[in-house]
Amino acid sequence: PLHILICNAAVFGAPWCLTEDGLESTFQVNHLGHFYLVQLLEDVLRRSSPARVVVVSSESHRFTDIKDSSGKLDFSLLSPSKKEYWAMLAYNRSKLCNILFSNELNRRLSPHGVTSNSVHPGNMMYSSIHRNWWVYTLLFTLARPFTKSMVSEWLTLFPYIFIFQIRGVKL
Template sequence: MAALKYAGLDDTDSEDELPPGWEERSTKDGWVYYANHLDEKTQWEHPKTGKRKRIAGDLPYGWEQETDENGQIYFVDHLNKRTTYLDPRLAFTVEDQPGKMNTRQKYDGNTTAMDILQGCDLSLKVVIITGANSGIGFETARSLALHGAHVIMACRNLQKANEARRQILDEWHKAKIEVMSLDLASLHSVKSFADAFRSKNLPLHVLICNGAIFGAPWQLTEDNLEMTFQVNHLGHFYLVSLLQDVLRHSVPSRVVVVSSESHRFTDIKDSSGKLDLNLLSPSKKDYWAMLAYNRSKLCNVLFSKELNRRLSPYGVTSNALHPGNMMYSSIHRSWWGYTLLFALVRPFTKSMSGDERNVIG
């Protein structure tokens, strides 16, 4: 079919976005075609770009292809218990250009972790996630496990972690996911976790430093260090140090440090320009929860940057990330004031699974 040229096609935000009245479909053998409901015609070429596309990759985990009584192919999403006639791989098509593979991925504010991982086979990967029983950590563990990764949930509260594990296994009983004890507020616990993981003789392809506290009152840990700084930074620093040789023997591997844009609103120097050692154990009168959090997040970024400089020549990369301003998680639970504030903005935030679509920005 020849590409139709419409001088009056409505402008859209993306060259791949279809004009009003058009629908993207796929054939049984994986070719993409376009239906024009206004003119009741179909064509192989995209109505704006004139390019042909085909489906790329296997179906995501939890999906199966079936055929109805009329011979029409439909797709079953066992994880979310729904069916559709639209191929879930339509968001991951490749242009039909001989000798050139150009995967076009469509992400926006509503994109979920499951969308990002669509088509990925992680069955040979081992991943450790700290603080994986709730919030961002849980959704990360869930998404990676449902795509085949062997996920280790490193958590302080084993009861909540095991409940989170059961939720994931309810979605897919073949998920490889286990719980191990890790309390970032105890350097002894961090050492015990690292030793226990080593005893499994597993590789380590991804270490996600996600566990954190926010708005916590002044408190010193058993190591006589300030709680927020140890949990958010020092505990992870020590964990990575203990496991860096495992990471180096598992290349390509990576460390992901969950930081925050809050790192921009502080520094770690005193009035004379020297490193402020009050980071480690500030006095109660000098303590401010928000400042402690911001400083710990700044140290996350600096640590990740230096770690990448040192280990990337050996095949281990490190990146720090900001998870988003409008994500709703349980990180505010340390103080009722922040809980109230988060409750007020709840209608304008995005949930961890991306089920809610009222996202600002």
């Protein structure tokens, strides 16, 4: 059985790059990888009920949108051209997709005993997610005294990971 699945893969600040599928790499790693993994494991999760999917997202999702100027969804924004690419915006959009995905997953699977939550672990500067550009490394280093440690990040996730026995509850 699989009672808990934590989707926590992410890259940040990477230079523009297309995957072999022709998609921008930040979007593919941060969102599509989780989406694909959950799709592969959906039947296992249903059979393991009660089960929970925890999608680690970020408050940075608030600083972006995936709509065009007329308010319609514009999926081309998720895989921009090299000229239109900005690493921070790519990260923010991928995290917005994480939240939208988790919400929809919960809507579809909670009747089957599988809940989904997206969670912001807090401002945490102790990972190597910022390694791709020296400016990010400098900023993250300066911000460290005001942010969470790796242990604190995992303590934030604790209720979502270990309190999955509560059936049908979306924390």
